[in-house]
Amino acid sequence: MRGEWHARDVRGLLDALARGEVTPAVLVEHFLERIAEHDPALNCFVTRTAEEARRRAARPLAGALAGIPLAHKDIFCTAGVRTTCASRMLSDFVPPYDATVVRRLDEAGAIVLGKTNMDEFAMGSSNETSVFGPVRNPWDPERVPGGSSGGSAAAVAAGLVPAASGTDTGGSVRQPAAFCGLSGLKPTYGRLSRYGMIAFASSLDQAGFLARTAEDLARLLVVTAGADARDATSSPEAVVDYPAALEAPIRGRTIGVVKEFRDAGLDPRVARLADEALAVLERCGARLVDVSLPRLGLAVPIYYILAPAECSANLARYDGVRYGHRAHDVASLEELYARSRGEGFGPEVKRRIMIGTYVLSHGYYDAYYLKAERARALLQKDFLRVLAEVDVLAGPTTPTVAFRIGEKNDDPLTMYLNDIYTNAVNLAGLPALSIPMGFVDGLPAGLQLIGAPFAEAPLLSVAHRYQQATEWHRARPPRFA
Amino acid sequence: MSLSDEDVRRMARLARLALDDGEVTRFGDELGRILAFVDALRVAVLEEAPAALSGPWARTPFLRDDRVEEAGHPELYQAQAPESRDGYYLVPRVIEP
Amino acid sequence: MWDTVIGLEVHVQLLTESKLFSPTSTRFGAPPNTQAGLVDLGFPGTLPVPNRAAVRMAVAFGLAVGGRIAVRSRFARKSYFYPDLPKGYQISQYDEPIVVGGAIAIGVGEGVKTVPLVRAHLEEDAGKSLHDLYPGRTALDLNRAGIPLLEIVSSPSLASPEEAVAYLKELHTLVCYLGICDGNMQEGSLRCDANVSLRPSPEAPLGTRTEIKNLNSFRFLEQALTYEIRRQAEVLEAGGTVAQETRLYDPDRRETRPMRSKEEAEDYRYFPDPDLLPLVVDETLRAEAQAMLPELPRARAERFVRAYGLEPYAAGVLTSSRPLADYYEAVASAVSGKGKDSARTAAHWVMGDLLGALNRQGIGIEACPLAPTRLAALVLRVEDGTLSGPKAKEVFEALWAGTEEVDALIERLGARQINDREALLELVDRILDAHPRQRQDYLAGKDKLLGFFVGQAVKASGGRANPQELGALFRERLGR
Structure with a gap:
């Protein structure tokens, strides 16, 4: 009889494994079958690693996640397995090494089933900039799953894997989590090593996870967090036993309701869901406090100066010399550079490289980059001031639910504004997560919770309490049930 | 507002991106609109900002001890290279001044 | 301009x-x-x-x-x-x-x-x-x-x-x-x-x-x-x-x-x-x-002038590289206080024969095969009169080429300087007897011939006779 393992969360699978109800090999086969059956309709996977997964499942595994199938966003380097960043530039790139996040999950006993689709170089909010084509939202295949970690989100939502890694530079874990009805965590900047995670914007990038529950996120976080000698920006801050901290009482915690999260552009139906979610938290014993972040409106402009600036330098290494795409029949070095890069990058990546080049170029640096850096420091100060008074900030993750594929392709700006509630968190380096808070016309919406630096434990425990009081996170897209 | 073709080509040249004429026109328009949008910041009046970011950035950085722990592996690494020979990476000859 | x-x-x-x-x-x-x-x-x-x-x-x-x-x-x-x-x-x-x-x-x-x-x-x-x-x-x-x-x-x-x-x-x-x-x-x-x-x-x-x-x-x-x-x-x-x-x-x-x-x-x-x-x-x-800062060249050269009585020029040469200065300082500290000019003699040997030998073989001071303590032993034997100039050079070459210690080399090479008055007088008499014409010329006022006599005596002794002593003894014998 065919198992219903895909209906379980990580915690449920670990329990079943521990009781001997299932083996890693059975789980691997089950999820590989799910992928084979459903992925053609969704386009979540860029590369499948079925054989490696089977071999690994056949060996004894130890660790906190022993036997749990996972998928990695195709931005994490995997030794010997193609890592593309969903770009033509890296379509044949096989890294000779593992990212630290990948290695730590391997050491925890997880089994990788494949690499997931994404926006090219993580630049996008809809998974439409991938060279492999868009990913479809399991709740409505005509809609986007969000991005840039869209493949990971859709794969977990459709039950193709119980959890997956993602990266979040301006909302790329939280927004797809919200659009796909999942729990998604972006830890504090520096909580997880960035080593082996292909850079988009170094001061904003942070690895994260997509799973069904906050509890699963805690289990993924505890085995991956912590300093790494290969990433000078990784933090030496002590790693907390996040799963153990989940049951901390919510009573007495204060939750800051950010006024600016209800600005124009917020779908009133999403606003209503956020109000209901806050009411649930209040009933659980949390105290709600109104707070204001007056400079929040500057976050998107700051973000779209700093992120492209960093990306323009980070992507300079793709020059067709040591790896990656090289144009054919070039007569000179200059032609090699310009054509390899012109052919290798898609329009959104080029657009951001161009903006970044512009704001760093002679005569514009002070007006754009320097000003943005200053504004960022002020914005961060605002956040830290508010977070000194409350435990957690709350609001909707996105202004709307998932939009239609192609809907926002005409104007990059409308796409950028979709990340209005998430960008600021990366600028301030704070931990944040998105959890399901209900539906608008059958499409999931997410509640964003934001914490103080390295306060992942209280953040996860508030989310966990909410999920003990609600059922939204148990909802599954009907056609992938 | 739109960025001039000349500006677009100058940026493309600095970033070593070959653009066709259509892309130049399209980017001129799009970049112009994006820059007009971020101008909200350029004109914003800001008080004195902290000298540096705090939170996760507020700490003495980690420095590595001076030890050799890794070698080059030209054969392995150059398996990824479009063109290599005898352990060297190759590119079209650079004309030296 | x-x-x-x-x-x-x-x-x-x-x-x-x-x-x-x-x-x-x-x-x-x-x-x-x-x-x-x-x-x-x-x-x-x-x-x-x-x-x-x-x-x-x-x-x-x-x-x-x-x-x-x-x-x-x-x-x-x-x-x-x-x-x-x-x-x-x-x-x-x-x-x-x-x-x-x-x-x-x-x-x-x-x-x-x-x-x-x-x-x-x-x-x-x-x-x-x-x-x-x-x-x-x-x-x-x-x-x-x-x-x-x-x-x-x-x-x-x-x-x-x-x-x-x-x-x-x-x-x-x-x-x-x-x-x-x-x-x-x-x-x-x-x-x-x-x-x-x-x-x-x-x-x-x-x-x-x-x-x-x-x-x-x-x-x-x-x-x-x-x-x-x-x-x-x-x-x-x-x-x-x-x-x-x-x-x-x-x-x-x-x-x-x-x-x-x-x-x-x-x-x-x-x-x-x-x-x-x-x-x-x-x-x-x-x-x-701070802890890795050595004494810097200028300060060290000034100290060499002060502590070892070196000429500024010599101090400059010897502090031109840290290994050279370290080498010199090792020799100088081993000999200083043993003889009035020992540190200067040490400078003379380091800058002269030692650098010459290194140059000849094309090696740097860092790779110098001659330990400073061995060169210091040679310097002391020059200072205490055991070795004459020419014999000291001979001993240096042997010291450079081999592993024998200075005193053993002096004995083996018979290089010990003759300072004994009786032995030197015998030598003086032998030379005067062999050159009666020069003796007469000298007595007639040709002072320059004193150098000739000393040279002959040193040569006859195989380079071992102390030339200063010989000069005094010739004058004594010749009465002027």
């Missing part, structure tokens, strides 16, 4: 085991790309992690030149495309360098001139492009990519090629002394760019400058500057203007030539490297750097 203004930018390769931001080796001369690791190659996903030793060396330099050590400095990205620059940007320091100010004193004529420094900053080196290996291709060896450099920028206050060379030599000695650079200019461990401009008088504003790249020997620096100053003077005297440009020196034709003019001015798009937190030099790191 024109007033010449020269400033130097010197890239000093720091003597670390591993690279500035990665744990791969900095050893020179390895096969291509065998020392280019994932970080050095700019592989996607890799990140720089700064090397503590490189930072410590930069701080030590800053302390040695009396510069201000920035408690907080920043690495920045300098963006440009070139195939030997794997990431498309160089990690350097821009507006927040680790060392600001400081000065280096150079000898000018009889006096001393203080050359203020603008700054010193850390940056990574690029790889090497080889244009002649394969037809139509440029080959890239990225072993050098990521090697730590300290770029030291002088103020534009050098007034002549001679001063520029003196400055570079002083800097060379200093960084070698500090143990932060091996000083090997052939291997590119110290590389120099020069900025030159002329103006009608020292009061006039600075003229337009040209930058001459890659002057990698003292001689080329001097030749290139001499040429460039003359060239600029000719341009100005013909009523022209000097173009601000970068030039290259061609040692074969002994001239500077402009580098191919660029279509556009460089726009390096510097910004703080987000992969690296601000660099913090805390008290611990500063103390570590």
Whole structure:
């Protein structure tokens, strides 16, 4: 009889494994079958690693996640397995090494089933900039799953894997989590090593996870967090036993309701869901406090100066010399550079490289980059001031639910504004997560919770309490049930 | 507002991106609109900002001890290279001044 | 006549085991790309992690030149495309360098001139492009990519090629002394760019400058500057203007030539490297750097004059490199207090026979096969009169070539100086008997013949007779 393992969360699978109800090999086969059956309709996977997964499942595994199938966003380097960043530039790139996040999950006993689709170089909010084509939202295949970690989100939502890694530079874990009805965590900047995670914007990038529950996120976080000698920006801050901290009482915690999260552009139906979610938290014993972040409106402009600036330098290494795409029949070095890069990058990546080049170029640096850096420091100060008074900030993750594929392709700006509630968190380096808070016309919406630096434990425990009081996170897209 | 073709080509040249004429026109328009949008910041009046970011950035950085722990592996690494020979990476000859 | 203004930018390769931001080796001369690791190659996903030793060396330099050590400095990205620059940007320091100010004193004529420094900053080196290996291709060896450099920028206050060379030599000695650079200019461990401009008088504003790249020997620096100053003077005297440009020196034709003019001015798009937190030099790191500071050459030379009674010239020679000064000091401390001139005699032997022998064999003082204690034993035997000058040279050669100790060698070679009055008198009589005519001439007033007698006696003794004693005894025997 065919198992219903895909209906379980990580915690449920670990329990079943521990009781001997299932083996890693059975789980691997089950999820590989799910992928084979459903992925053609969704386009979540860029590369499948079925054989490696089977071999690994056949060996004894130890660790906190022993036997749990996972998928990695195709931005994490995997030794010997193609890592593309969903770009033509890296379509044949096989890294000779593992990212630290990948290695730590391997050491925890997880089994990788494949690499997931994404926006090219993580630049996008809809998974439409991938060279492999868009990913479809399991709740409505005509809609986007969000991005840039869209493949990971859709794969977990459709039950193709119980959890997956993602990266979040301006909302790329939280927004797809919200659009796909999942729990998604972006830890504090520096909580997880960035080593082996292909850079988009170094001061904003942070690895994260997509799973069904906050509890699963805690289990993924505890085995991956912590300093790494290969990433000078990784933090030496002590790693907390996040799963153990989940049951901390919510009573007495204060939750800051950010006024600016209800600005124009917020779908009133999403606003209503956020109000209901806050009411649930209040009933659980949390105290709600109104707070204001007056400079929040500057976050998107700051973000779209700093992120492209960093990306323009980070992507300079793709020059067709040591790896990656090289144009054919070039007569000179200059032609090699310009054509390899012109052919290798898609329009959104080029657009951001161009903006970044512009704001760093002679005569514009002070007006754009320097000003943005200053504004960022002020914005961060605002956040830290508010977070000194409350435990957690709350609001909707996105202004709307998932939009239609192609809907926002005409104007990059409308796409950028979709990340209005998430960008600021990366600028301030704070931990944040998105959890399901209900539906608008059958499409999931997410509640964003934001914490103080390295306060992942209280953040996860508030989310966990909410999920003990609600059922939204148990909802599954009907056609992938 | 739109960025001039000349500006677009100058940026493309600095970033070593070959653009066709259509892309130049399209980017001129799009970049112009994006820059007009971020101008909200350029004109914003800001008080004195902290000298540096705090939170996760507020700490003495980690420095590595001076030890050799890794070698080059030209054969392995150059398996990824479009063109290599005898352990060297190759590119079209650079004309030296 | 024109007033010449020269400033130097010197890239000093720091003597670390591993690279500035990665744990791969900095050893020179390895096969291509065998020392280019994932970080050095700019592989996607890799990140720089700064090397503590490189930072410590930069701080030590800053302390040695009396510069201000920035408690907080920043690495920045300098963006440009070139195939030997794997990431498309160089990690350097821009507006927040680790060392600001400081000065280096150079000898000018009889006096001393203080050359203020603008700054010193850390940056990574690029790889090497080889244009002649394969037809139509440029080959890239990225072993050098990521090697730590300290770029030291002088103020534009050098007034002549001679001063520029003196400055570079002083800097060379200093960084070698500090143990932060091996000083090997052939291997590119110290590389120099020069900025030159002329103006009608020292009061006039600075003229337009040209930058001459890659002057990698003292001689080329001097030749290139001499040429460039003359060239600029000719341009100005013909009523022209000097173009601000970068030039290259061609040692074969002994001239500077402009580098191919660029279509556009460089726009390096510097910004703080987000992969690296601000660099913090805390008290611990500063103390570590302080602890590695040796006594610096000038101070040491002055001490040699004071403590060992050396001439300033000799003290200068002996402190020109740290290993030489260490060697001399080991000999001098073993002999000092044993004989009135022992430390000076030691200097004489180190600068003379020892350096001569090293030169002959083409080895440096660091690899000297003769231990300072053995040379000190020889010096003591010269000082106490056991060895005469010629015999001492003979013993030195044997000492250099073998493993026998000085006293054993003296016995084996029969080199002991004859100081015994009776034995010497016998010798004196023998020589006088053998040269009756010279004896008469001497007595008749030909004083110069005393040297002849002494020479004959020394020769007859096989070089062992003490010449001072012999002179006295001849005079005594001859009655004048």
